[in-house]
Amino acid sequence: MTEPTRLRARAAAHAAPAAVPDHGLFPALDGMRAVAVAMVVATHAAFWTGGYQNSAFKAPLARLDAGVAIFFVLSGFLLVRPWLQAARDNGPLPSLRVYFWRRALRILPLYWLTIALAFFGVDQERPITAADWVRHLLLVQTGKFSWLRPGLTHTWSLSTEAAFYVTLPLFGIAAVLWCRRRGWQPRALLLLSAALALVSVWWPYAIHGVRYTSDWTPNLWLPAYLSWFVGGMVLALVQVHAAGSSMSSRTRRWLDALRAAPGILVVVAIAVWVMSCSPIAGPLGLSTVDQTTSAAVRSTLYAVAAVTLVFPAVFSPQSLLHRFLAHPVMRRLGEVSYGVFLLHIVLLEWLMWLFGWPLFTGNTLYLFAATMVVSTAAAELSFRFIEAPARRLRRLVKGPSRRRE
Numbered sequence: 001m002t003e004p005t006r007l008r009a010r011a012a013a014h015a016a017p018a019a020v021p022d023h024g025l026f027p028a029l030d031g032m033r034a035v036a037v038a039m040v041v042a043t044h045a046a047f048w049t050g051g052y053q054n055s056a057f058k059a060p061l062a063r064l065d066a067g068v069a070i071f072f073v074l075s076g077f078l079l080v081r082p083w084l085q086a087a088r089d090n091g092p093l094p095s096l097r098v099y100f101w102r103r104a105l106r107i108l109p110l111y112w113l114t115i116a117l118a119f120f121g122v123d124q125e126r127p128i129t130a131a132d133w134v135r136h137l138l139l140v141q142t143g144k145f146s147w148l149r150p151g152l153t154h155t156w157s158l159s160t161e162a163a164f165y166v167t168l169p170l171f172g173i174a175a176v177l178w179c180r181r182r183g184w185q186p187r188a189l190l191l192l193s194a195a196l197a198l199v200s201v202w203w204p205y206a207i208h209g210v211r212y213t214s215d216w217t218p219n220l221w222l223p224a225y226l227s228w229f230v231g232g233m234v235l236a237l238v239q240v241h242a243a244g245s246s247m248s249s250r251t252r253r254w255l256d257a258l259r260a261a262p263g264i265l266v267v268v269a270i271a272v273w274v275m276s277c278s279p280i281a282g283p284l285g286l287s288t289v290d291q292t293t294s295a296a297v298r299s300t301l302y303a304v305a306a307v308t309l310v311f312p313a314v315f316s317p318q319s320l321l322h323r324f325l326a327h328p329v330m331r332r333l334g335e336v337s338y339g340v341f342l343l344h345i346v347l348l349e350w351l352m353w354l355f356g357w358p359l360f361t362g363n364t365l366y367l368f369a370a371t372m373v374v375s376t377a378a379a380e381l382s383f384r385f386i387e388a389p390a391r392r393l394r395r396l397v398k399g400p401s402r403r404r405e
């Protein structure tokens with residue numbers, strides 16, 4: 001082979017996207033969790049210090065709550081994959097016993113500790129009752145606004161996530177049984193996913209009469225954020241389909257074109273997020289203004305931005321973004337991100353007291369930096385002594401044994 005030919009072959013090999021793997025290892029997604037939790041901590045630091053009202057960057061600071069959308073997209077992607085693989089391969093249904101046991105071990109031990117820290121370590125507006133304990137322990141505190149207690153207001157998203165955990169097997173079982181009868185049907189599953197995503201657009205209008213006239217908070221329930229989870233499920237559908245052998249050459253060319261353009265996708269994600277900073281996405285922070293249409297717009301923009309940002313983290317392993325997110329430091333930050341998320345509000349409240357800052361005063365940047373440092377240190381300890389030991393208990397519940405062919 002001549003030198004020019006060798007160079008052209010090397011360039012072609014470098015430019016061609018690698019084959020889509022069929023395993024469940026996506027190291028860049030750990031780093032994406034680190035990005036998402038930093039966004040959440042930043043928006044809360046801005047809210048507590050009055051940044052939503054007083055900062056020149058109040059709109060971007062408020063819209064950093066899009067980090068929750070990234071978390072939900074990641075959950076939808078990772079949790080639905082086993083069901084879609086079973087549907088594609090005509091395999092057995094994933095064990096529900098194992099699924100729920102692992103979900104419980106993942107979220108409950110540290111969450112229950114956080115409840116105790118908040119109830120005993122954060123100034124409560126009224127005495128804690130047995131009902132408060134029950135509602136928070138069972139993750140149903142998002143029923144009413146008055147049920148959310150100081151130090152735990154951010155756990156509405158964990159309650160929503162738990163609702164997704166419970167309902168996801170319904171989609172998974174339906175997908176597997178449908179494909180057993182009719183074969184692998186990615187288009188039908190895509191249409192079903194699109195229908196589910198439209199629920200989030202319809203929901204603000206459906207709850208309008210309740211949202212603004214009572215203490216009930218249906219705007220925090222799963223239907224309001226279903227499109228975010230569905231965005232991850234669609235990414236999983238594309239990934240599972242591409243890892244198989246039935247994707248058409250035309251569809252694969254489109255997929256490869258997107259995989260080869262991670263920079264463009266990141267720019268699109270940022271541009272869509274910037275749109276959410278405009279008035280079309282509604283008021284900033286807590287507001288009693290009617291947000292029916294703007295809530296639907298904001299939810300849709302967040303879904304598009306999060307999916308577009310996560311796409312190259314899944315499909316473009318040779319990209320600079322993927323290498324950054326898959327760096328060992330980012331992966332470790334992502335691994336402890338659950339602890340950062342759960343603990344940061346309690347720690348933020350303590351830091352505000354330590355700095356002597358009343359609510360809606362203080363320096364946003366200082367509070368963000370201090371909260372991130374302290375929360376990350378606390379999360380590292382909680383991971384080692386709570387989360388990791390809990391993970392080792394997964395072996396106590398096993399799925400049905402499978403005969404070797």
